[in-house]
Amino acid sequence: MRxxxxxxxxxxxVLLNANNAQAYGILGxxxxxxxxxxxxxxxxxxQVNEIxxxxxxxxxxxxxxxxxxxxxxxxxxxATPMHFVNxxxxxxxxxxxxxYTYGGQDNVNAIFNTTATLKQFQLSPPTTVKDTKTREDALxxxxxxxxxxxxxxxxxxxxRGGNDAPIMFGKAKSNLHxxxxxxxxxxxxxxxxxxxxxxxxxxxxxxxxxxxxxEVPSWTSCGPADSQPANPWxxxxxxxKTVCPVQWATVTNALDCTYVWKxxxxxxxxxxxxxxxxxxxxxxxxxQKLLAMSGIRMAAVLNDIYDSPSSVTKRSExxxxxxxxxxxxxxxxxxx
Numbered sequence: 001m002r003x004x005x006x007x008x009x010x011x012x013x014v015l016l017n018a019n020n021a022q023a024y025g026i027l028g029x030x031x032x033x034x035x036x037x038x039x040x041x042x043x044x045x046x047q048v049n050e051i052x053x054x055x056x057x058x059x060x061x062x063x064x065x066x067x068x069x070x071x072x073x074x075x076x077x078x079a080t081p082m083h084f085v086n087x088x089x090x091x092x093x094x095x096x097x098x099x100y101t102y103g104g105q106d107n108v109n110a111i112f113n114t115t116a117t118l119k120q121f122q123l124s125p126p127t128t129v130k131d132t133k134t135r136e137d138a139l140x141x142x143x144x145x146x147x148x149x150x151x152x153x154x155x156x157x158x159x160r161g162g163n164d165a166p167i168m169f170g171k172a173k174s175n176l177h178x179x180x181x182x183x184x185x186x187x188x189x190x191x192x193x194x195x196x197x198x199x200x201x202x203x204x205x206x207x208x209x210x211x212x213x214x215e216v217p218s219w220t221s222c223g224p225a226d227s228q229p230a231n232p233w234x235x236x237x238x239x240x241k242t243v244c245p246v247q248w249a250t251v252t253n254a255l256d257c258t259y260v261w262k263x264x265x266x267x268x269x270x271x272x273x274x275x276x277x278x279x280x281x282x283x284x285x286x287x288q289k290l291l292a293m294s295g296i297r298m299a300a301v302l303n304d305i306y307d308s309p310s311s312v313t314k315r316s317e318x319x320x321x322x323x324x325x326x327x328x329x330x331x332x333x334x335x336x
Contacts, residue, residue, distance in 0.1 A: 026065050027197065028185055028291065032147040033061030034201055035295025036302070043307040044299075047122075051139050060143050060298070067144040079141065082110035083148050085249060090157040093264065096257035098155065098250040102230050107149050111245040112233035114142035119239055119305050143298060149245055150294040152260045153177045155253040166266045179270055180260065184287050187271065188279045204288045208296070212289060219293050220300035223247055242300040252290070259286060 037060050040048065049058030056062040067083070070076045085106040087098045100108060117138040126132045148154045153176065159165040162176030169183050193199040208216055222244035227237050237243060259278050268274070279287045 026068075027189075028151075028181065029064035029068070029144055029147045030061045031197070031201060031204070031291050032150075032294040032298065033059065033064035033143055035204065035292055036060050036143070036146075036298040038205065039296055039299035039303075041303050041307040044303045044305075047306040048139070048302065051136055053136070063140040064143045064147060066140045079110075081105045082107055082141070082145060084154040084161055085149075086157040086161070087155070087253065088157070090253065090256075092156060092158065092256035092261035094257075096254050098246075098253040100246050100249070102232055107145055107154060108245040108249055109233075110141065110145045111149060111243065112231075112236055114138045114145065115240055115243045115301060115305070116233060116236040118142065118302075119236060122305050142301075146298040146301075147291075147294050149248055150252055150290045151180055152252050152255045152290075153180050155249045156256045156260070158261075162260075165264065168267065168269045168271075170269065170271045174270075176260070176264070176270075183270075184275060184279055187275060188287065192279075200288075204292050207285055207288060208292050211284065212292065216296065219296050225250065240301060240304045242297070242304045248293075248297070255286070259283060 037045070040060075045058065048060065052058060052063055067076075067079065071080055071083070082105060085100070085104075085108050087100065089095070089097045089099055091097075103109070117134065121131070121135040121138075126135050153162040156162060159176070162180070163178075165176040167174055167176055167179060169179065174183060189195060189197050189200045193203065220242045222237070222242060225247045226244040227234055231237065231246075277283055279285065
């Protein structure tokens with residue numbers, strides 16, 4: 001596969017720096033980009049290739065880690081709050097409550113913003129160097145932020161999203177946020193897949209064909225939560241039917257009570273039963289599932305922007321159905 005080299009290169013950096021907080025940005029985000037690439041229509045893939053620099057080879061996986069690499073540069077510090085969202089009354093594991101107030105500078109708003117920017121330039125292509133760069137940055141930020149919103153601790157408030165919640169991971173000290181950013185993934189790749197991230201990716205795609213197969217179309221269905229009159233991006237949700245970060249964050253936030261923060265203790269060893277539960281069959285391979293959801297939703301939004309069918313279904317109480325063209329793309333990508 002075309003993306004194998006970039007995935008293995010990213011993994012080698014992660015496995016050398018397993019305690020680095022940026023590691024999820026290298027491997028986790030790369031994996032979501034790889035998954036998304038599989039579900040792009042040819043027209044969308046061509047547009048992505050046109051937007052990204054030549055060195056990216058048209059690959060979302062090469063774009064995905066970029067916002068973490070530049071987040072400490074002065075010209076990009078404005079984007080720091082956009083990697084997470086802190087619901088005000090959230091207090092897991094007792095209460096997981098995602099109450100969103102529009103207008104903040106956060107991950108949800110960032111996904112709306114970048115989606116709107118990409119749609120705007122799809123309708124009116126850039127004519128200046130500045131606008132071309134704005135479109136490129138919007139795509140790279142969008143790909144990354146889609147990964148962030150599917151990491152439960154990016155949608156959680158207490159202890160700075162788990163950054164200030166110490167844990168033990170074997171004999172090493174860490175924190176709950178780094179556990180979900182990095183440690184669970186690198187341990188799973190190492191122990192179940194022999195340090196082979198390509199095998200991990202292949203297994204994730206296999207699970208979308210089998211265990212999660214009946215769910216996949218619903219992953220890109222949006223209910224009414226993101227189309228409220230208070231949403232300043234409601235025009236974007238009308239044009240791009242598959243973007244619904246409030247809905248995604250609400251569901252992901254609920255996992256903070258059922259899995260992430262459950263029975264939290266600073267003295268607990270999170271490399272044993274906790275690790276087995278959230279990465280294994282007991283939870284339906286939850287960690288892999290979140291990566292898959294991120295990638296498939298990412299592709300659906302990009303397809304909606306760059307290869308939108310002539311007629312799309314409307315949002316409803318039960319959520320919209322995936323347009324037929326996207327269903328066919330998924331069926332082809334997941335063909336056994």
